[in-house]
Amino acid sequence: MTQNYRITLLPGDGIGPEIMAVAVDVLKVVGKQFDLKFEFQEALIGGAAIDATGEPLPSATLDTCRNSDAVLLAAIGGYKWDSLPSNLRPEAGLLGLRAGLGLFANLRPAKILPQLIDASTLKREIVEGVDIMVVRELTGGIYFGKPKGIFATETGEKRGVNTMVYTESEIERIGRVAFEAAKKRGGKLCSVDKANVLEVSQLWRDRITQLSTEYPDIELSHLYVDNAAMQLVRAPKQFDTIVTGNLFGDILSDAAAMLTGSIGMLPSASLGASGPGVFEPVHGSAPDIAGLDKANPLAQVLSAAMMLRYGLDQPKAADNIEQAVLQVLEQGDRTGDIISPGKNLLGCRAMGDALILALEGK
Ligand SMILES: NC(=O)c1ccc[n+]([C@@H]2O[C@H](COP(=O)([O-])OP(=O)(O)OC[C@H]3O[C@@H](n4cnc5c(N)ncnc54)[C@H](O)[C@@H]3O)[C@@H](O)[C@H]2O)c1
Numbered sequence: 350m351t352q353n354y355r356i357t358l359l360p361g362d363g364i365g366p367e368i369m370a371v372a373v374d375v376l377k378v379v380g381k382q383f384d385l386k387f388e389f390q391e392a393l394i395g396g397a398a399i400d401a402t403g404e405p406l407p408s409a410t411l412d413t414c415r416n417s418d419a420v421l422l423a424a425i426g427g428y429k430w431d432s433l434p435s436n437l438r439p440e441a442g443l444l445g446l447r448a449g450l451g452l453f454a455n456l457r458p459a460k461i462l463p464q465l466i467d468a469s470t471l472k473r474e475i476v477e478g479v480d481i482m483v484v485r486e487l488t489g490g491i492y493f494g495k496p497k498g499i500f501a502t503e504t505g506e507k508r509g510v511n512t513m514v515y516t517e518s519e520i521e522r523i524g525r526v527a528f529e530a531a532k533k534r535g536g537k538l539c540s541v542d543k544a545n546v547l548e549v550s551q552l553w554r555d556r557i558t559q560l561s562t563e564y565p566d567i568e569l570s571h572l573y574v575d576n577a578a579m580q581l582v583r584a585p586k587q588f589d590t591i592v593t594g595n596l597f598g599d600i601l602s603d604a605a606a607m608l609t610g611s612i613g614m615l616p617s618a619s620l621g622a623s624g625p626g627v628f629e630p631v632h633g634s635a636p637d638i639a640g641l642d643k644a645n646p647l648a649q650v651l652s653a654a655m656m657l658r659y660g661l662d663q664p665k666a667a668d669n670i671e672q673a674v675l676q677v678l679e680q681g682d683r684t685g686d687i688i689s690p691g692k693n694l695l696g697c698r699a700m701g702d703a704l705i706l707a708l709e710g711k
Pocket residue numbers: 364423424425426427428440443612613614629630631632633634635636637638643644645646648686
């Protein structure tokens with residue numbers, strides 16, 4: 350029986366529309382193969398929304414997302430909007446979307462594919478076999494804490510303020526997602542904080558430690574974030590699942606991305622307690638290569654696979670997409686960010702064509 354899904358597409362800015370076009374073509378092919386009917390509806394977010402409506406997240410976009418089964422987002426942001434006040438910048442649209450849909454859990458897998466070992470800037474023996482899941486808290490911490498803003502002091506000097514806040518319940522719910530993820534993976538969880546300096550991190554560490562009594566089979570460890578950043582590049586294979594707050598997770602997931610060769614390879618899933626998830630690459634809108642047909646569409650395509658796996662419960666269709674990605678890499682196809690000597694340099698569109706051929710078994 351045909352399964353119908355309503356999917357909101359948010360192409361956004363920069364390379365967003367280019368990589369989204371590839372992901373939609375791929376979804377159409379797997380849709381036919383697995384009898385899934387996708388009803389795609391496109392909506393505005395980020396700079397594209399600012400230009401059209403004056404707001405980075407029009408309420409119509411949030412409504413459309415709420416009324417869908419899943420949301421596929423590309424990326425937002427660009428130089429053009431960088432001087433706007435923070436609440437009117439493209440980034441505010443993305444944060445508003447995450448908060449508006451209650452997407453507190455962000456899963457960012459960083460797995461090195463054997464075909465790309467030589468694209469990593471680290472030595473083969475360091476990265477071979479790396480398979481990390483970063484579980485990043487996404488709707489709390491310093492991104493959302495109050496007070497926030499730029500205020501004038503008594504002397505008239507400006508003072509910028511952000512506040513890092515976590516409540517016990519926020520720590521517990523992301524902790525549970527992470528322990529459950531670790532259970533399905535290698536059984537190891539590393540919680541990353543800055544408990545040697547920050548009270549909010551001390552609470553984080555206490556609550557995660559307390560929660561671990563409910564997961565006796567999971568080996569829990571704790572690292573300070575500065576050490577974690579160092580360990581990620583020194584010996585990344587020591588990590589299985591990582592759980593951390595919003596800001597530390599943002600930074601560590603970009604670092605983990607580079608282990609795999611390029612940030613252009615990393616997908617992510619943002620999930621809440623209920624309702625549609627948002628599936629998006631870890632990278633941004635790459636304004637430096639936008640419109641040049643140079644973007645790597647694989648993080649976007651793998652985000653579509655995560656959407657099928659985590660958002661729509663269609664793991665076989667997700668497997669097919671991931672297999673197609675492996676196949677094009679195996680046959681030597683590469684975009685510029687993952688090129689190495691002797692491989693075929695393709696643009697974004699040609700990489701999409703290669704994926705379609707791989708999916709169709711040609
Ligand atoms: N989720 C998002 O939408 C998101 C994430 C990060 C940054 N941003 C925004 O994107 C804009 C640019 O930020 P940035 O330059 O710091 O980060 P970025 O991730 O956009 O780019 C960093 C570097 O990686 C390259 N890169 C990124 N994605 C690539 C891909 N798919 N293929 C090939 N190369 C790729 C870029 O060309 C650039 O050199 C900013 O406005 C930022 O706020 C958005």
